[in-house]
Amino acid sequence: MNQEHIVIIGNGISGVTAARHIRKLSDKKITIVSAETDYFFSRTALMYVYMGHMKFEHTQPYEPWFWKKNNITLKKAFVKNIDTSKKTLVFDGGETMNYDKLIVATGSKPNKFGWTGQDAEGVMGMYHKQDLENLEKHAPNNKVCKRAVIVGGGLIGIELAEMLVSRSIPVTFLVREKSFWSNILPKEESAMINKHILEHHIDLRLNTNLKEIKADENGKVKSIIIEETGEELSCNVVGLTAGVSPNIDFLKDSGITLGRGVKVNRFLETNVPDVYAIGDCAEQHEPIGERRVIEAVWYTGRMMGETVAQTLCGNRIAYQPGHWFNSAKFLDIEYQTYGWVWAEPKENEQHFYWKHESGKKSIRLSYDKNTHKFIGINNFGIRMRHEFFDKILTEKQSVEYVLEHLADANFDPEFYQLHEAEIVAKFNKENNTNIILTKKNWNRIFSIN
Numbered sequence: 001m002n003q004e005h006i007v008i009i010g011n012g013i014s015g016v017t018a019a020r021h022i023r024k025l026s027d028k029k030i031t032i033v034s035a036e037t038d039y040f041f042s043r044t045a046l047m048y049v050y051m052g053h054m055k056f057e058h059t060q061p062y063e064p065w066f067w068k069k070n071n072i073t074l075k076k077a078f079v080k081n082i083d084t085s086k087k088t089l090v091f092d093g094g095e096t097m098n099y100d101k102l103i104v105a106t107g108s109k110p111n112k113f114g115w116t117g118q119d120a121e122g123v124m125g126m127y128h129k130q131d132l133e134n135l136e137k138h139a140p141n142n143k144v145c146k147r148a149v150i151v152g153g154g155l156i157g158i159e160l161a162e163m164l165v166s167r168s169i170p171v172t173f174l175v176r177e178k179s180f181w182s183n184i185l186p187k188e189e190s191a192m193i194n195k196h197i198l199e200h201h202i203d204l205r206l207n208t209n210l211k212e213i214k215a216d217e218n219g220k221v222k223s224i225i226i227e228e229t230g231e232e233l234s235c236n237v238v239g240l241t242a243g244v245s246p247n248i249d250f251l252k253d254s255g256i257t258l259g260r261g262v263k264v265n266r267f268l269e270t271n272v273p274d275v276y277a278i279g280d281c282a283e284q285h286e287p288i289g290e291r292r293v294i295e296a297v298w299y300t301g302r303m304m305g306e307t308v309a310q311t312l313c314g315n316r317i318a319y320q321p322g323h324w325f326n327s328a329k330f331l332d333i334e335y336q337t338y339g340w341v342w343a344e345p346k347e348n349e350q351h352f353y354w355k356h357e358s359g360k361k362s363i364r365l366s367y368d369k370n371t372h373k374f375i376g377i378n379n380f381g382i383r384m385r386h387e388f389f390d391k392i393l394t395e396k397q398s399v400e401y402v403l404e405h406l407a408d409a410n411f412d413p414e415f416y417q418l419h420e421a422e423i424v425a426k427f428n429k430e431n432n433t434n435i436i437l438t439k440k441n442w443n444r445i446f447s448i449n
């Protein structure tokens with residue numbers, strides 16, 4: 001009997017996790033197809049390659065022999081289209097490949113909004129390895145690149161700014177919103193990050209849109225025009241970081257139902273039998289709790305990969321991402337969020353905010369006004385334990401409980417200065433409560449301070 005052939009398009013975290021888990025659970029034939037690189041690498045570590053902290057090879061978690069040893073075939077090719085009636089992939093060279101089961105794990109691509117000049121040389125996203133190579137070519141140092149303009153103030157935009165600043169390249173950062181990431185961050189945190197960006201000598205322009213990109217006679221970017229003022233800014237590099245979208249254009253005529261992403265049910269199944277989608281490119285029909293239908297984050301890609309592997313190996317299970325969490329870095333300020341903290345509290349929600357005198361650390365707790373049930377936390381410059389908040393959210397604990405046990409959440413008390421006593425005192429004052437940190441925690445605070 002022929003072995004079932006599982007083909008995975010995309011060698012990112014979601015596709016590779018699916019392959020590894022299918023291999024753990026079965027001896028099915030597995031092929032991973034990807035056009036970007038020969039081997040899986042950590043996309044989140046791309047910035048550190050440019051910044052000189054690691055070589056590209058170090059971003060690859062598995063040695064090249066790993067794939068052969070685990071009998072996973074890698075094929076470097078771009079899938080041009082899929083004939084789902086014949087279960088066949090067509091590559092850009094015209095070659096074809098048959099599958100029994102197909103997993104689409106093609107990730108995201110940077111948004112381009114049809115700006116004049118967006119395809120000029122020196123204009124790039126910061127997503128694929130090719131973007132990194134492009135950046136290295138056009139912005140090797142501040143002699144070749146006298147100024148870079150970044151368009152779009154999200155998490156990738158600020159990483160790109162940090163990368164360029166590490167090579168002393170002047171950066172102008174165009175942000176459409178009135179304050180940095182203000183659709184996600186409450187106004188105090190957003191203001192803290194605005195200030196932090198400016199302190200890094202980045203020319204942050206809020207409420208500012210790109211009108212067009214101008215190229216010289218060789219097709220190379222030479223300037224940009226700002227929509228609101230008409231100002232022309234000379235530059236050698238333009239980074240387009242105005243969000244990402246699912247990378248699914250090649251599926252247009254496949255018969256697979258598409259929305260913004262590949263539409264899937266909770267089992268990560270598409271409308272076409274034996275075709276699944278996972279990671280950044282998958283779009284849930286219905287939101288899971290408060291979560292977005294498309295979540296372009298690393299750990300959800302990994303979870304979906306694990307889930308679909310179970311289903312393909314005979315144990316059909318639903319995708320259950322659990323409580324929302326995320327982390328990022330705004331230059332050197334670390335950010336973590338657990339549960340839900342909206343930019344504006346919802347009607348039933350109350351926020352408690354504490355900011356350290358340095359202006360570089362803060363926490364915000366969100367809780368239910370009436371029941372005091374803890375809803376979520378934002379941390380800036382203070383690292384707290386994921387397991388702690390995951391447990392607290394599952395147990396539906398109160399905000400008072402969280403504050404009493406705050407010291408237990410500290411990621412590394414030996415390393416991170418403790419602020420729990422100050423935080424609890426502020427909460428008590430504002431709310432006329434008498435929360436006391438548990439004795440164990442007090443001992444820890446006194447022994448360290």
Ligand SMILES: Cc1cc2nc3c(=O)[nH]c(=O)nc-3n(C[C@H](O)[C@H](O)[C@H](O)COP(=O)(O)OP(=O)(O)OC[C@H]3O[C@@H](n4cnc5c(N)ncnc54)[C@H](O)[C@@H]3O)c2cc1C
Nearest residue numbers: 010012013014034035036078079106107279280296297298
């Ligand atoms: C600079 C940067 C920093 C980030 N930092 C964080 C972070 O700190 N935390 C976090 O949670 N997330 C972060 N992310 C997001 C995270 O990297 C993504 O959510 C994750 O990589 C998505 O994984 P994926 O497997 O779905 O897709 P991808 O990693 O995008 O992999 C998909 C692969 O499929 C290939 N492909 C696409 N179409 C085809 C085709 N037709 N034929 C063949 N191959 C194809 C692509 O070239 C790509 O190699 C970051 C992203 C970027 C760009």
